[in-house]
Amino acid sequence: MGKTFELEMSVRDYECDIQGVVNNSVYQNYLEHARHEYLKTKGIDFKEYADKGINLTVTRAELDYKYPLTSGDKFSVTATLEKESKIRFAFFQDIFLLPEKRIVLKAKIIGVALNAKGRPYIPKEFEEILDN
Amino acid sequence: MGKTFELEMSVRDYECDIQGVVNNSVYQNYLEHARHEYLKTKGIDFKEYADKGINLTVTRAELDYKYPLTSGDKFSVTATLEKESKIRFAFFQDIFLLPEKRIVLKAKIIGVALNAKGRPYIPKEFEEILDN
Amino acid sequence: MGKTFELEMSVRDYECDIQGVVNNSVYQNYLEHARHEYLKTKGIDFKEYADKGINLTVTRAELDYKYPLTSGDKFSVTATLEKESKIRFAFFQDIFLLPEKRIVLKAKIIGVALNAKGRPYIPKEFEEILDN
Amino acid sequence: MGKTFELEMSVRDYECDIQGVVNNSVYQNYLEHARHEYLKTKGIDFKEYADKGINLTVTRAELDYKYPLTSGDKFSVTATLEKESKIRFAFFQDIFLLPEKRIVLKAKIIGVALNAKGRPYIPKEFEEILDN
Numbered sequence: 001m002g003k004t005f006e007l008e009m010s011v012r013d014y015e016c017d018i019q020g021v022v023n024n025s026v027y028q029n030y031l032e033h034a035r036h037e038y039l040k041t042k043g044i045d046f047k048e049y050a051d052k053g054i055n056l057t058v059t060r061a062e063l064d065y066k067y068p069l070t071s072g073d074k075f076s077v078t079a080t081l082e083k084e085s086k087i088r089f090a091f092f093q094d095i096f097l098l099p100e101k102r103i104v105l106k107a108k109i110i111g112v113a114l115n116a117k118g119r120p121y122i123p124k125e126f127e128e129i130l131d132n
Numbered sequence: 133m134g135k136t137f138e139l140e141m142s143v144r145d146y147e148c149d150i151q152g153v154v155n156n157s158v159y160q161n162y163l164e165h166a167r168h169e170y171l172k173t174k175g176i177d178f179k180e181y182a183d184k185g186i187n188l189t190v191t192r193a194e195l196d197y198k199y200p201l202t203s204g205d206k207f208s209v210t211a212t213l214e215k216e217s218k219i220r221f222a223f224f225q226d227i228f229l230l231p232e233k234r235i236v237l238k239a240k241i242i243g244v245a246l247n248a249k250g251r252p253y254i255p256k257e258f259e260e261i262l263d264n
Numbered sequence: 265m266g267k268t269f270e271l272e273m274s275v276r277d278y279e280c281d282i283q284g285v286v287n288n289s290v291y292q293n294y295l296e297h298a299r300h301e302y303l304k305t306k307g308i309d310f311k312e313y314a315d316k317g318i319n320l321t322v323t324r325a326e327l328d329y330k331y332p333l334t335s336g337d338k339f340s341v342t343a344t345l346e347k348e349s350k351i352r353f354a355f356f357q358d359i360f361l362l363p364e365k366r367i368v369l370k371a372k373i374i375g376v377a378l379n380a381k382g383r384p385y386i387p388k389e390f391e392e393i394l395d396n
Numbered sequence: 397m398g399k400t401f402e403l404e405m406s407v408r409d410y411e412c413d414i415q416g417v418v419n420n421s422v423y424q425n426y427l428e429h430a431r432h433e434y435l436k437t438k439g440i441d442f443k444e445y446a447d448k449g450i451n452l453t454v455t456r457a458e459l460d461y462k463y464p465l466t467s468g469d470k471f472s473v474t475a476t477l478e479k480e481s482k483i484r485f486a487f488f489q490d491i492f493l494l495p496e497k498r499i500v501l502k503a504k505i506i507g508v509a510l511n512a513k514g515r516p517y518i519p520k521e522f523e524e525i526l527d528n
């Protein structure tokens with residue numbers, strides 16, 4: 001599907017834990033990195049937003065762990081963006097083990113943009129993505 | 133409630149990100165640490181289990197982010213354990229900002245124990261907690 | 265010795281890596297956390313400094329790894345502060361496994377304070393500690 | 397120089413801290429990842445070694461922080477390996493901001509290989525690299 005953003009990454013050994021697999025919390029790092037890279041392709045820079053006092057904030061994360069990544073694995077992280085409510089948006093993200101594209105994790109990350117006063121709003125750049 | 137485990141922790145500056153608040157993924161670290169400490173009080177040691185080939189594995193995480201923690205904050209992390217299905221168990225965990233006990237995060241972490249052959253089962257020590 | 269700051273901490277399982285021991289980079293987190301806690305006892309808050317545009321910056325780190333920490337270990341981190349040059353200061357820090365006080369790591373962390381213009385200077389509060 | 401290994405990477409936002417720059421400890425992650433990738437090109441796999449009971453262990457790290465990396469930066473990490481003593485080897489590693497190749501960090505990481513009995517030795521595969 002043309003709309004889906006996809007980023008290839010690989011496991012770094014320090015991301016693995018005692019069990020020899022990528023620690024649960026690290027997948028959130030992967031997902032966040034892919035979201036930020038995706039937004040950049042749409043002209044939205046997380047750090048510039050933060051510098052302007054606009055904070056992109058996660059309000060809910062749902063993560064289904066399907067298969068563990070381990071040392072040496074290559075994988076891809078996808079991202080699509082949908083409107084969740086008047087003021088909330090949702091990223092749907094999958095992680096696939098490469099090259100076989102076995103599903104590793106499915107996530108729904110709900111977020112909101114807060115302006116400098118802490119009020120939620122949908123930035124113009126987001127409207128444009130969501131309209132697509 | 134007598135059954136609820138509670139662990140006090142404090143934010144470390146390196147856990148905060150560009151926005152000046154604790155990064156989303158770090159809360160999973162807090163939750164995991166509290167779960168492991170809770171299990172230890174019940175005679176279950178995560179690393180010993182791993183050494184014996186028993187892997188305690190998260191299959192789903194639901195995280196509701198309510199209020200951000202920041203540099204210098206003290207907080208508590210709770211944990212209760214319930215049976216989710218024949219082979220799955222669920223931790224219900226809250227994070228509270230101290231001393232006012234403002235809710236920071238609510239989480240439901242569903243897990244499974246896999247024996248050395250990768251087969252799910254409920255370890256005896258878990259049965260005993262779940263029976264309580 | 266009265267001047268030495270000491271902070272007790274314990275290993276969190278997610279800080280351990282494939283080898284089952286605390287990952288090398290994590291010790292820098294422990295050391296940073298202890299430095300910041302030490303500075304707080306002297307009225308110096310890392311985040312407040314950052315907010316005012318004063319950045320406390322590490323320019324060199326020397327770390328001697330003596331003995332690995334692992335899951336479940338308790339340890340203490342010390343900190344003393346000395347003048348290294350006209351504009352640089354040095355933290356001498358040790359990590360000890362508890363309760364036997366076996367040496368785990370010895371570190372010398374050299375730093376500098378940069379004002380809002382990026383110029384190095386020794387903040388007044390530092391002068392007072394260094395004079396002690 | 398033909399012998400130098402070089403790996404291109406980019407900063408992930410979660411690696412930046414309150415000051416808006418990459419946290420000091422994260423550079424050790426970058427360096428470790430580059431070392432492991434370098435060793436892989438020589439047929440040495442960190443995890444396989446760990447599984448066989450051979451632990452590659454850092455005994456000393458010297459890190460000179462020259463210029464901070466921040467959100468969005470691309471950089472390269474180099475690695476060369478030299479014999480440090482009969483049983484110790486040393487990685488010399490630089491991090492360069494791209495594309496201008498401004499120096500970000502210079503590191504010397506001294507290590508040792510411990511066999512299953514915890515005895516230091518130089519694995520055959522290392523001898524071959526060191527001989528080059």
